[in-house]
Amino acid sequence: MPLFSFSSFVSHGYLLRMKGFALRSAGVVLALAAGAATLPAHALNATEQVASYAAQSGQTPQPTRGQEFFTSKHGHEWSCSSCHTAKPTVDGKHASTGKAIRPMAPAANPERFADAAKTEKWFRRNCNDVVGRECSASEKADVIAWLLTLKP
Numbered sequence: 682m683p684l685f686s687f688s689s690f691v692s693h694g695y696l697l698r699m700k701g702f703a704l705r706s707a708g709v710v711l712a713l714a715a716g717a718a719t720l721p722a723h724a725l726n727a728t729e730q731v732a733s734y735a736a737q738s739g740q741t742p743q744p745t746r747g748q749e750f751f752t753s754k755h756g757h758e759w760s761c762s763s764c765h766t767a768k769p770t771v772d773g774k775h776a777s778t779g780k781a782i783r784p785m786a787p788a789a790n791p792e793r794f795a796d797a798a799k800t801e802k803w804f805r806r807n808c809n810d811v812v813g814r815e816c817s818a819s820e821k822a823d824v825i826a827w828l829l830t831l832k833p
């Protein structure tokens with residue numbers, strides 16, 4: 682029974698969580714995996730981060746909702762686009778310091794979403810600045826899923 686011994690050997694919780702997520706959103710997972718196959722190795726981490734945030738939230742990532750979230754001012758001064766532009770395959774510019782920011786879309790900048798700790802740190806800071814609170818796991822999954830659809 683090779684399958685059985687494999688699954689009891691590998692971390693069970695992780696597999697079960699991934700299975701639940703895959704069942705709920707098989708279409709998205711397949712689409713993202715197909716996209717990742719043609720992208721540089723780092724972009725795979727963006728895909729993994731979508732999967733991880735989606736598993737946390739228990740919701741299917743929605744790229745169009747991510748775009749809406751990214752380009753809206755949430756009752757405050759800035760949107761995410763104020764610094765990252767509304768089509769983040771190009772360089773952004775910090776809305777107050779004017780400093781250049783490299784593109785957010787993994788297809789234009791393979792270094793994006795390669796480090797989960799860095800991603801979390803900036804989500805926390807930027808969501809607080811723009812939305813006035815931390816972003817939910819579902820909002821983070823939506824945003825990265827949308828960024829993954831963008832081609833330079």
Ligand code: HEC
Nearest residue numbers: 759760761764776782783793794799800803804807808811
């Ligand atoms: C005031 C300017 C500014 C705004 C507004 C802003 N960001 Fe950023 N963001 C930055 C800077 C600066 C960095 C760090 C430099 C870099 O990674 O290029 C960054 C980095 C990030 C990263 C790290 C990406 C990675 O490689 O892991 C994420 C995620 C992010 N921003 C998401 C958002 C989201 C979502 C919003 C809207 C809620 C937003 N940002 C709004 C300036 C901004």
